Amino acid sequence: MDSILVRGGQRLNGRIPISGAKNACLTLMPAALLCDEPLTLTNAPRLSDIRTMAALLESLGCEVAALQQGRVLVVGAERIANHRADYEIVRKMRASILVLGPMLARDGHAEVSLPGGCAIGARPVDLHLAGLEAMGAELDLRDGYVHAKAPRGLRGADFTFPMVSVGATENLLMAATLAKGTTRLINAAREPEIVDLARCLRRMGAQIAGEGTDTIEIQGVARLSGATHPVVTDRIELGTYMLAPAITGGEVELLGGKRELVEAFAERLEVAGIEVADTADGLRVSRQNGRIRPVDVVTAPHPGFPTDLQAQMMALLTLADGVSHLEERIFENRFMHAPELARMGAHIEVHGGTATVTGVERLRGAPVMATDLRASVSLILAGLAAEGETRVARVYHLDRGYERVEEKLSACGARIERITEKAA
Numbered sequence: 001m002d003s004i005l006v007r008g009g010q011r012l013n014g015r016i017p018i019s020g021a022k023n024a025c026l027t028l029m030p031a032a033l034l035c036d037e038p039l040t041l042t043n044a045p046r047l048s049d050i051r052t053m054a055a056l057l058e059s060l061g062c063e064v065a066a067l068q069q070g071r072v073l074v075v076g077a078e079r080i081a082n083h084r085a086d087y088e089i090v091r092k093m094r095a096s097i098l099v100l101g102p103m104l105a106r107d108g109h110a111e112v113s114l115p116g117g118c119a120i121g122a123r124p125v126d127l128h129l130a131g132l133e134a135m136g137a138e139l140d141l142r143d144g145y146v147h148a149k150a151p152r153g154l155r156g157a158d159f160t161f162p163m164v165s166v167g168a169t170e171n172l173l174m175a176a177t178l179a180k181g182t183t184r185l186i187n188a189a190r191e192p193e194i195v196d197l198a199r200c201l202r203r204m205g206a207q208i209a210g211e212g213t214d215t216i217e218i219q220g221v222a223r224l225s226g227a228t229h230p231v232v233t234d235r236i237e238l239g240t241y242m243l244a245p246a247i248t249g250g251e252v253e254l255l256g257g258k259r260e261l262v263e264a265f266a267e268r269l270e271v272a273g274i275e276v277a278d279t280a281d282g283l284r285v286s287r288q289n290g291r292i293r294p295v296d297v298v299t300a301p302h303p304g305f306p307t308d309l310q311a312q313m314m315a316l317l318t319l320a321d322g323v324s325h326l327e328e329r330i331f332e333n334r335f336m337h338a339p340e341l342a343r344m345g346a347h348i349e350v351h352g353g354t355a356t357v358t359g360v361e362r363l364r365g366a367p368v369m370a371t372d373l374r375a376s377v378s379l380i381l382a383g384l385a386a387e388g389e390t391r392v393a394r395v396y397h398l399d400r401g402y403e404r405v406e407e408k409l410s411a412c413g414a415r416i417e418r419i420t421e422k423a424a
């Protein structure tokens with residue numbers, strides 16, 4: 001299994017191009033199931049999760065072509081030949097549940113394996129199901145699968161989310177585009193990936209208003225058509241690489257970055273003493289001298305501080321001049337990086353959903369591993385600043401969400417390489 005070896009202590013200077021968003025692409029691809037013409041996605045990221053979604057769509061009878069080395073994806077669902085999303089694929093990636101709404105809306109039936117729990121929490125899909133039921137779907141849960149039917153088609157409904165869910169908002173938004181009548185999604189997620197999905201669906205002919213606010217209104221249409229859509233910039237990759245010069249010192253320009261995508265995060269970075277400035281091509285982040293200041297962080301749905309940047313922010317705060325608190329409010333088990341950072345010399349105490357981080361003057365390299373991709377990359381960030389060598393195992397987590405991490409960082413002066421273990 002591959003690992004990443006980091007020799008820490010280099011200041012970073014240079015430019016890093018930011019890719020299209022994994023989590024946007026993972027909902028845009030299943031949107032192609034809504035119509036019989038191809039959907040072309042440009043600015044697609046080249047990641048293993050995207051290949052998993054392509055394999056899932058192919059298993060349903062779609063044709064998926066990756067052009068320009070995977071930068072452009074063409075997904076054609078002329079006909080859905082198989083309406084069953086199998087456990088073997090769904091268990092690898094929870095976003096697989098996003099094929100449920102589109103298949104049901106288009107053909108009136110679908111079977112999708114229930115995803116089960118994962119390393120960061122239980123992550124149920126009850127809100128996806130409740131919303132579809134409100135739109136008239138008949139659901140039966142058996143053999144680990146959701147068997148969904150809507151023989152007369154879905155119908156528009158008002159659905160109020162009891163808690164904000166990105167995935168459930170996406171599933172219902174897609175389903176509502178082909179439902180009869182008007183759907184109002186109340187207390188909907190406002191993430192940039194939702195806005196991007198709505199824009200793409202509108203290019204396909206959907207009638208949608210209010211995306212980016214907490215109420216989205218969708219007027220169902222009889223059919224959608226093919227379209228070409230550029231995937232929005234990955235705000236989590238952006239935030240992750242903003243932390244690289246923040247933790248090592250130096251100055252890096254994030255090409256394609258936009259502050260509006262990471263406003264709450266950028267504000268916390270500035271409180272920590274990091275400079276963030278707009279440039280013609282993106283965002284410039286720098287820390288010249290002096291210690292990092294401690295800050296408190298509370299994760300929340302967008303526009304709050306993203307849970308997907310909590311682990312990386314913790315890596316930074318391990319080196320702050322004082323005590324920081326990080327409160328995780330989205331996922332109950334998302335501090336698995338804390339004991340690994342502690343192995344590098346960090347002082348972190350976790351009580352319930354809050355981590356208290358007492359900054360230390362230096363971290364020391366160590367062999368570490370992580371259980372999800374954001375935790376993995378937080379260990380790489382820590383390794384960039386640590387004395388000596390850090391070897392991050394289980395790189396397949398990283399490959400799910402970060403394209404060419406070692407190339408992007410070494411172009412800025414980091415000493416980082418992938419170690420490929422040869423099979424015996």
Ligand code: EPZ
Pocket residue numbers: 023024026094095121122123124125126127128129163164165166167168307308330331332373374401
């Ligand atoms: C999306 O997951 C992202 N994944 C996650 O990215 C991200 O951490 C998360 O949103 C929050 O921002 C994709 O977009 C593919 P949710 P999702 O539904 O949609 C609970 C990454 O590292 N909930 O907004 O699954 C749930 O358990 C990741 O790229 C229910 O209770 O997240 C959680 O506590 C991992 N019932 C909260 O809501 C439901 O039916 C928010 O989850 C659905 C969710």
